Amino acid sequence: MRRMILMCMLATTPGAWRQPPDVRIQIRALVDAGQLGEAERMARGGGVVLASLLGDILVERGKLAEADSAYQVALNADATARRSAEAALAELALERGNRNDALRRAETLASEYERTSSQFSADDHVAAGRAFVILGSRTPDAARSALRAFDDAVAHDARNVDARLRIGSLFLDRYNSPDAKAAFNEVLKQQPRNARALLGLSRVADFEGKDDAMGLVRASLAENPSLVGAHVLLARFHLEAEHYDSSSAEARAALGINASSMAAWSLLGATALLAGDSAQYAAALAAARRLNPRPAAFFAEIADAVVKQRRYGDAVRFAREALALDSTSVRALGVLGTTELRSGNLDAGRATLEKAFALDPFNLWHKNTLDLLDEMRGFRTVDRGRFRFVAPPKEAEALLPSLAPLLEAAFDTLARLYQYVPPVPVRLEIYSRHADFSVRTVGLAGLGALGVSFGPVLAMDAPSARDRGDFNWGSTAWHELTHTFTLGSSGNRAPRWLSEGLSVLEERRARSEWGAGVTVEFLAAYLGGRIRPVSRLNDGFVRPRYEGETIFSYYDASLVCEMIEQQNGMSAIVAMLQAYRDGLETSVVFARVLRSTPEQMDVRFDAWLRAKFSVAMKSIAASDEKGSTGGAFVSAVRAGADMLARQQPDSARETLLRAQAMFPEYASSGAPALLLAAIARDKGDLRGALEQIVRVTQHDETSLEANLLEADLREKLGDVAGAMIPLQRTTWIWPYDVGVHARLAELAARIGDHAVAVSERRTVLALNPTDALEARYQLARALAEAGDTAGARTEVLRVLEAAPSFERAQSLLLDLRTAPTPDHQEDSA
């Protein structure tokens, strides 16, 4: 068990502070407004007193050699800002890869602070804090001292925003976003337009996965267009959204202000690499090497960028390159360890993350992942066919009998469709706690997804990880396996929208009821212009603007893929994946394979979708920003439901049939078919009820109750074999219902399908039913009926061993006594 070292705010004591000279305030105001040239001019005119401040401005402008000189002046003159200059020189040394010099300077400053901090000004406290931050790269606990020093600075001068900003950054760098947010907000109370605080809040929002990160960084740049950190962050956001042109432009904007920004060169290099621009990549790398002959940070940035694009092999390569230059790069160790885990190499991944955790014990992702790996030691690994399943023993027992054959069939289907065979075994990890799945995927709890594919390694929630009926675990597994094929055949370069779209499309192809279907909300959002066009669809996944946009984007992407297949054939899909594998950009892929520009695709898809849902769109109102739904269809459904509640079934039926005609495809929650089925059933019209309920069960993958109703109706109508189908569907929604499996076994026995009866009886037993002896007895009966006398005898003896008085089992044993002696098993029931 690893314990996190918790950051805590140290008590601060109010102290004296002094007013900085007016000229400093003026210069800092210019810097904050991004007027670096003017700030530099003023600082140069300030002489030795302002030498350190001049150095800071020169660093902002990338004039590092001149900054060195300015700081040196401040040091030699023993000016008031001497300690700030020392801290700045230490940071510059670290940036240039001169780690020993950086640590030496930081140690000197820290040591002075420990001895004589009572004589330190607020800026000196900040300088000491900066020194401790540097020392934190070697001694994690130094972060506490850094925090203490920054707090002391605030105590000396409550208006020292630099100290508060550094407190915020320190917290965020130690994964404590709430305290970071509080620190940045404190700055904004004093200076509502402070660009660095807005940038800090943008980083917090990004850390917390909030959708206002982009807005905040833009707000920051609006206040200070020269803030290099904001340009770099914006470039990163664009990169993650696969907008390489925008990313490159932002990185260049940063370099235009500060040509010595390693972060900006790293982003430019990452963008160039992902965009396939090898010349630009080489240029960026050369620039990074000029700044630091061992540019580990550059390679760590590249590794981080490629892993986000699911290029795991490249990520390992770049992370290793970073580590060859700096074995203490926690970022590179993190990418390497996580990627090793995602590649199924658990031992190596654990070892790497152990190293990262030793260097940075504050890292929540690494700690959570290592804890999960400890827990996974109790999981069971089962090799079946082309798959390796890793799951808690109870889940393995319950799920594998149906999951293994499903995935084998999926493998064959997908291999044929995509003309690609991934390496085997494909590893599927199943988690019975959603938090564990979430940690496995992103290192933190709280992920909304149900499953994830890292290529040949898949992970997903077990049905028990969610509430009953929450999701269809069969379609989820199929979805994730599809990624294995689409990522594999595209060399992990398929954009998110295409990979997700194909996965959803394959769900629907696998079973008519699987996969997302059209909803009122989707059409309302589409009509309201809230669904992105094809050319910007990736943003719907990476930077959703409102709650629900990601879900809409999944469905929308699947429709785009459906259209492409319909109009250009499956071969076009395969060709697109291969084109991405060859490093082509989306616009080129569209031109080459679809003979369209992205804008033409936007128009094409809009026309196709409007034609596909032309009937429904007439009765659905566009939704606004709040996502409210309306229109004739919604009104009719509501009216019908009201009539039903008022015991007016005939009027309700008429209204609901009218609603159904308006939106015939609709099968989700509140569908007219559900109510119409209930009305028909209550009137004794079983066939009418069945006709309606199948509209739901054949198009809604989580309609548990509707499937149970269909099974009842079919059984009452004498369709025993037909009744089994909806029951089997329910097992892909909630496989733990002993009653459903027992019923399936009974129905199977009635139609003479003894193989299914035996299989279902085995499943009942695997589910550890309350009455395990009865379940085993029923298995014995099913085996006997299937002609497996030896198996039946083995099972019935196990029953009677535990319960010799069980008369029905005794009778069965007597019936079986003439059979050959079975192989007795060691364990008892």
Next chain:
Amino acid sequence: MRRALALSLSAGLVAVMPAGAQQTHVLVISGLGGTPQYRKAFIETAALLADSARARWHVADSSLIVLAEDPALDPSRITGRSTREEVASAFLRLSRRVKPGDVLLVFLNGHGGGEGAASRVNLPGPDPTAADYASWLSGFSRQTVVFVNAASGSGDFVPVLRGPGRVIVTATKTAIERNEVMFAAPFVRGLTTGAADADKDGRLSVMEAFEYATREVANAYEAAHTLQTEHAVLSDSALARTVAFGGARPSDDPRVVALVGDRQRLETDVAMLRARKSGMDSVTYARELERLLLLIAERSRAIRAISGTP
């Protein structure tokens, strides 16, 4: 280990002993529902218990008392209103009917409150406390008493009521567990259907019903992904294994009596064989096990043939 084994065997033997002339008496007390949903649930649980008492356990009408907040809700089963006076009167009536060695089952259901000896279940009018029930039970010192309080916050009934010849079951561990409980339904289901019959001997011991209900409750909470807020308690477990309900009435036919005795001996042989399993080679064990089980099965078939049952 050997000592523990001997205890377990002896408990098993007692459990299969026929009840003989022993009679069962049942008192069902349903408290105030408060809402239609609870009122309905309490009545349904009481009805299931009453029907089983009559049909499966052969309890005489005069030994079956069902009290509820409103007799009009189920007049064919509810014999009186569950006021403090009616409850006291029911205990008094039953104390006059019981014989030494009989079994009295008291099933109390509703919403609980209070603590310690003042713990209670909400009934129409003044609520009797655990101390009151203890006082009423004092008239049954020569009978085996099974007292089930399936209400929320019922845990403190155990220390107040427990004693020789008594099995006390509560839905919760303490009086503090006051959230809605789901114990009553699975416990009654376990006691009245075959689902809880772990040893498949056709009789439901209190222990079997208790274990079944606690499993069902735990499963329900697990399936709902909610923290389990009720933890049932039973005292004492040894006696609870020996008190059972249901099963065929013992036959007077000497052939059947002989076969039953023979079968019981064979079942004891199986128990002893299982005890030796770890020291035996598996083939010998299996062969001997099957031989004994076939002999038992043949006895059962012979009994059924004589009795004319299928």
